Amino acid sequence: SADQGDPDAQVQMALCYENGTGVVQDTPEALRWFRLSADQGHAVAQFNLGISYSNGTGVIQDIAEAARWFRLAA
Numbered sequence: 001s002a003d004q005g006d007p008d009a010q011v012q013m014a015l016c017y018e019n020g021t022g023v024v025q026d027t028p029e030a031l032r033w034f035r036l037s038a039d040q041g042h043a044v045a046q047f048n049l050g051i052s053y054s055n056g057t058g059v060i061q062d063i064a065e066a067a068r069w070f071r072l073a074a
Helices: 007-019 027-038 043-057 061-071
Strands: none
Touching: 007 027, 007 043, 027 043, 043 061
C-alpha cells in the first residue's frame, strides 16, 4: 500500500529503512518515503523530516528547512 500512495504505509516504510527493520538500513530511502508521506500532509513524516534537517541526517543541515517541516507538522 505504500507504493499505492498510502501515507501511513509510507511512514512505516520510512521507519523500516531508517532503522534497518526487515531491510538494509538506508537513510536516503527512508527520507524518500518520509517525503512522499509528508507531501500528503502526514504530520509524523513532516516531523521526521524536520528532525533530519535539524540534525543533518541524510541531508545538509538546514535549520530553516527544519523549522518549515516542524511548522507543517504542528
